[in-house]
Amino acid sequence: MNELARNKSLTLEDIERSSRYAKDLTAGLETIKTYPQGVTVFGSARLPEDNPYYIKARELGQKLAEAGHPVITGGGNGIMEAANRGAFEKGGRSIGLNIQLPMEQTLNQYTTDHLEFHYFFARKVMLAASSKVYVYFPGGFGTIDEFSEIITLMQTKKIDHVPIFLFGSDFWKPLDAFFYWKMEKEAGTIGPNDRALYTITDDINVIINAAGNVSPRQPSELISQVLGGQTNSQPAS
Secondary structure: OHHHHHHHOOOHHHHHHHHHHHHHHHHHHHHHOOOOOEEEEEOOOOOOOOOHHHHHHHHHHHHHHHOOOOEEEOOOOOHHHHHHHHHHHOOOOEEEEEEOOOOOOOOOOOOOEEEEEOOHHHHHHHHHHOEEEEEEOOOOHHHHHHHHHHHHHHHOOOOOOOOEEEEOHHHHHHHHHHHHHHHHHHOOOOOOOHHHHOEEEOOHHHHHHHHHHOOOOOHHHHHHHHHHHHHHOOOOO
């Protein structure tokens, strides 16, 4: 019995880790409340500036800034840099929510505001809470993870539905086909309306128009929804 009690007790390491979690979240919450909600752009950190998707993300950032929408990214290179760069070049607010990684992830030079996180989960909360529109360019596992997070929260109604765009039909349509044929039709693991939660597009202006038609949400309310969704929601199966 004593051994069981000792096993259940928190160690100093547990307490220190919890403090670091709290620090990441507290710093993020304090900062994100000062940002007007804008458009969060996700995508690969590996794409160079001559890549067609980099060029398009930069153009999107420029047009969003010209329309008065803050541009929010993960603060890294590639697609994130491109979107920040476009907004920065047009004098818009360009926000980078960066993560400390042993490679690939350094803060790009085109942010007007930035915040650095130690933990992915805290950063994802802030990327979600600071946005009224989500845009996903081609990316790797991290981009897919971020897309899955948001789409699950909307699917389970833990957060309100807002526009989600998957930019680049050549990249995203095969995944959409997998969702339809394997998950919806064959396995029945998603519902017939779940794919309507996102839009695949190659038209930047569609995103600009959507951003202009969506009102900013209250950051504190959305943060509460996102945190509740991350701790309580279960994906539909």
